[in-house]
Amino acid sequence: xxxxxxxxxxxxxxxxxxxxxxxxxxxxxxxxxxxxxxxxxxxxxxxxxxxxxxxxxxxxxxxxxxxxxxxxxxxxxxxxxxxxxxxxxxxxxxxxxxxxxxxxxxxxxxxxxxxxxxxxxxxxxxxxxxxxxxxxxxxxxxxxxxxxxxxxxxxxxxxxxxxxxxxxxxxxxxxxxxxxxxxxxxxxxxxxxxxxxxxxxxxxxxxxxxxxxxxxxxxxxxxxxxxxxxxxxxxxxxxxxxxxxxxxxxxxxxxxxxxxxxxxxxxxxxxxxxxxxxxxxxxxxxxxxxxxxxxxxxxxxxxxxxxxxx
Numbered sequence: 001x002x003x004x005x006x007x008x009x010x011x012x013x014x015x016x017x018x019x020x021x022x023x024x025x026x027x028x029x030x031x032x033x034x035x036x037x038x039x040x041x042x043x044x045x046x047x048x049x050x051x052x053x054x055x056x057x058x059x060x061x062x063x064x065x066x067x068x069x070x071x072x073x074x075x076x077x078x079x080x081x082x083x084x085x086x087x088x089x090x091x092x093x094x095x096x097x098x099x100x101x102x103x104x105x106x107x108x109x110x111x112x113x114x115x116x117x118x119x120x121x122x123x124x125x126x127x128x129x130x131x132x133x134x135x136x137x138x139x140x141x142x143x144x145x146x147x148x149x150x151x152x153x154x155x156x157x158x159x160x161x162x163x164x165x166x167x168x169x170x171x172x173x174x175x176x177x178x179x180x181x182x183x184x185x186x187x188x189x190x191x192x193x194x195x196x197x198x199x200x201x202x203x204x205x206x207x208x209x210x211x212x213x214x215x216x217x218x219x220x221x222x223x224x225x226x227x228x229x230x231x232x233x234x235x236x237x238x239x240x241x242x243x244x245x246x247x248x249x250x251x252x253x254x255x256x257x258x259x260x261x262x263x264x265x266x267x268x269x270x271x272x273x274x275x276x277x278x279x280x281x282x283x284x285x286x287x288x289x290x291x292x293x294x295x296x297x298x299x300x301x302x303x304x305x306x307x308x309x310x
Contacts, residue, residue, distance in 0.1 A: 002286075004025060004086075005023050013051075028273065030110050035300055037166065051092075051094040052092070052093050052094070052095075052097075052156060052157050052159075053084075053085055053086050053087045053091060053092065053093045054083070054084075054085065054093070054097055054151075054153045054157075054159045055083070055085075055086070055087070055161070056081055056082060056083050056151060056161050056163075057081060057082050057084075058081040058082075058163050058252050059081060059149060059151055059161035059162055059163045060161060060162070060163065061160060061161050062157065063148075063161070063162040063163060063164055063165065064162075064163045065163070065164045065165075066163060066164070066165045066166070067166045067168070068078070068165065068166070068167050068168065068174055068297045069168045069170050069171050069265065069298065070170045070171055070176060070177075070274075070296075070303075070307060071139075071167045071168060071169050071170065071175055072127065072170075072171075072172070072174055072192060072275070073135065073138070073139030073140065073141070073143060073169035073172045073173065073175075074135060074138070074139070074172070074173055074192055074194040075135075075175055075192050076132050076133060076134050076135075077132070077133040077167055077196060077199075077230065078130055078132055078133075078177075079131045079133065079147065079149070079165055080128070080129070080130045080131075080132070081128075081129055081131075081149065081163070082126050082128045082129065083099065083101075083118075083120060083127045083129070083161070084120065084125055084126045084127075085097050085120045085122065085125055085126075085128070085280045086125055090103065092122065092275065093122065094122075095122070095155075095156050096119055096121050096122060096155075097119065097120045097153050097155070098117070098119050098153065098154045098155045099117070099118055099119070099120070099151055099152060099153045099154060099282030100115065100116070100117050100118075100151070100152050100154065100210060101113065101115070101116045101117075101129065101149065101150070102114070102115050102149075102150045102151075102152070103115070103131060103147065103148070103149050103150075104147075104148045104150075105133065105145060105146065105147045105148070106133070106145040106146050106147075107168075108135065108136055108137045108139070108145065108146050109132050109133050109134060109135050109136060109147075110133075110136060111131055111132065111133055111134075111147065112130075112132040112134075113129070113131050116129075116265075119200075131147070131149065133145070133167065137173075139169050139172065140169060140172050141169050141170070141171050141172045142168065142169060142289055143166050143168070143169045144166055144167060144168040144169070145166075145210040146164060146165070146166050146167075147164070147165040147167065148162065148163070148164050148165075149162060149163050149165070150162040153267050154156075155270045162279060168183070170307075170309070171232075171309050171310070172195075173193060173194040173232075174191075174192070174193055174194075174195065174232050174234075174275075174309040175191075175192050175194075175197035176189060176190060176191045176192070176307050177189075177190055177296060177297065178292050178294055178295055178296040178303065178304070178305065179295065180287075180292075180295045181293055181295070182290075182292070182293045183290050184287075184290065184293060185284075185286055185287060185290050186246075186284050186285060186286050187243065187284070187285050187287060187294050187304075188282050188283070188284055188285075189236070189282070189283045189284075189285065189305055189307075190280060190281070190282050191234060191275060191280065191281045191282075191283070193231060193232045193275045193276065193277060193278065193279050193280070193281075193309075194278065195231050195232060195277050195278070196214075196215060196219075196277050196278055197213060197214060197215070197231065197277065198212075198213045198215070198218040198229040198231050198260065198277065199211065199212055199213070199229060199230065199231070199310075200213070200228060200229055201228050201229060201230050201233070202228050204225055204228050205225065205291055213229060215277065226243065230274040230275075231274070231275060231276055232274065232275040232277075232309050232310070233272065233273070233274050233275075233309065233310050234272065234273060234274075234275055234307070234308070234309045235252070235270060235271070235272040235307075235309070236270065236271050236272075236283065236305050236306070236307060237269065237270040237305070237306040237308075238269060238270070238285070238305045238306070239260075239269065239271055240260055240262055240267035240268070240305065241262060241288060242287070242288055242304055243285040243287055243288065243294070243304060243305065244268075244285060244286045244288070245266060245268050245271065245283065245284075245285050245286075246283070246284040246285065246286065249283060249284060251271065251281075252271070254273060254274075255271045255272055255273035256271070256272045256273075257269075257270060257271040257272070258270045275309075285305070
């Protein structure tokens with residue numbers, strides 16, 4: 001009888017120990033998660049109540065993803081962003097902010113910045129950066145590279161801002177960008193054609209439409225057949241309520257275009273023209289609203305001018 005009682009007591013102890021262990025196994029992960037939540041909550045609360053502002057015009061928390069589809073695949077690609085220490089014109093961080101910027105990217109390209117440290121001083125308020133992505137191999141139409149930019153403040157508090165840029169080749173060798181700024185009456189659209197070939201714009205002889213010619217093959221064609229070829233044919237489409245193309249541009253002499261009537265006046269609304277190989281062309285447009293900044297590429301904003309090329 002005594003042995004049975006002793007056995008029952010031992011079994012109860014074992015069961016109790018097993019229950020305690022099981023409870024600990026359940027509570028420990030919960031405790032870790034809860035303690036992390038409390039830590040993050042306290043950290044965010046301290047940041048928000050200490051006049052600490054570490055922000056960016058393009059980087060965010062959580063990370064922001066941008067998709068750009070007009071890269072030529074052969075020219076450099078520029079990413080511009082700024083870091084600042086204010087929430088608005090009245091709310092500025094009480095102390096200087098020390099930070100680091102880290103850039104990672106896909107294989108096949110290099111960046112002008114990999115790691116850099118900086119300080120945003122109270123009187124300066126903003127630090128500006130330009131990262132140049134340079135291709136190290138040939139990228140074809142549809143190929144993409146991914147660039148991740150991370151800015152991390154170290155003092156007085158830790159905060160992480162980041163952005164992911166997915167840069168895709170629109171048509172290999174053909175790209176464009178728009179240079180603009182607020183209160184400037186015009187913008188400049190720069191087209192870069194890095195192709196060193198011609199293609200047939202129509203079938204002729206033994207060649208089908210879109211047949212590729214090297215420069216040597218093109219030069220061997222007759223003048224009549226050369227006139228049927230082009231290296232790149234670009235179409236720009238735009239709303240004359242927003243921008244008006246410079247009427248003195250030489251492109252209008254050899255281009256085809258369509259018009260849109262605004263207040264009884266016909267304005268050019270699209271223009272198609274050929275671009276020579278290994279060349280760059282600048283097309284100027286005048287802005288209706290000079291307070292706008294139509295710089296492109298810029299974030300995920302669409303271009304004020306639609307660009308297409310064959």
